[in-house]
Amino acid sequence: MNDDISRVIFSEQEIADRVADLGAAITRDYKDVAGPEGIVVVCVLRGAAMYTCDLIRAIDMPLEVDFMAVSSYGSGVKSTGVVRILKDLSSNIHGRHVVIAEDILDSGLTLSYLIKNLKSRGPASISVATLLRKDTPNQADVNCRYVGFECPDEFIVGYGLDYAERYRNLPYIGVLKPEIYQ
Template sequence: MGFEAADVSTFIDRQAIAARVAELGAQLTKDYQGKALTLVGIMKGSVFFLTDLARAVDLPLTVELLGVSSYQGGTETTGEVRITSDLTKPMADKHIVIVEDIIDTGLTMKFLLENFAARHPASVKVCALLEKPARARVKVPIDYKGFVIEDKFVVGYGLDFDEKYRNLPYIGVMKGT
């Protein structure tokens, strides 16, 4: 099931992703027993991860989506983070886990953590499928981490290149990058 892209080589296969998402879901289930958990997915990249993660958490939870951008096409961040679509509900007194596809420079997550602090939640934690420490410009806490990867431009499982490749069922590296 799923398609193969001729110009993308598999970096993390779907089985490894599924296994790690199950582990993260089990950890969230343990950590949030008795608490009202809200997963906030950062669009568009985290949507596949968010969906699978929410199904792996064995607790009642709510899901919110927040649109944020620091890319204008291509492979490099502009460094300027902006909200493109805000939350629909207040976050005051809620236990929030921000669900992100990848943390590379840390600038987007730094912005998000500052933004969420102003919303007065009961707690805020970060869950990222991927961390790319070689690109970090600021250090941000990652409470739940899928994989640490080297400095490669990755696509698939929600990650895109110019809005393409998001629906690959694995994480891949574009040939020639």
């Protein structure tokens, strides 16, 4: 798998350090407002699973974690813009502070849909903690309160990000060689 990567953008240590910073910021921002129930961290499966696990360990306050699986990619490499919920929350988020843990903000179409969907459920607040925000043209206007890294508009994999369900287990984030996906 490593031979399929043209270059590493974010190392394992850089990711660990930045996720710890994000967890500390979330703790600081919510510790006094979330009450004894704490926050609900919503992991957007499958790409954000690794990130969410590390992030919740870096948050020093009560929290509940729940999972949603959404799809807008079909079998291609670009978002279709048509979002389907494949797995919905088990938790009631009404009146709760929700932090969406997302692996990457790319087109923003899926995340925009998800925010609108979750807002309809009456949470106290919704914020987004994305590990990566890709520099893409025509990106939907999504307010991300917490951003791990800005990244170039290249095909990246690793640390949960995949191509055809491969490369998620790489401990770093790297650029996939074009000959692999073209």
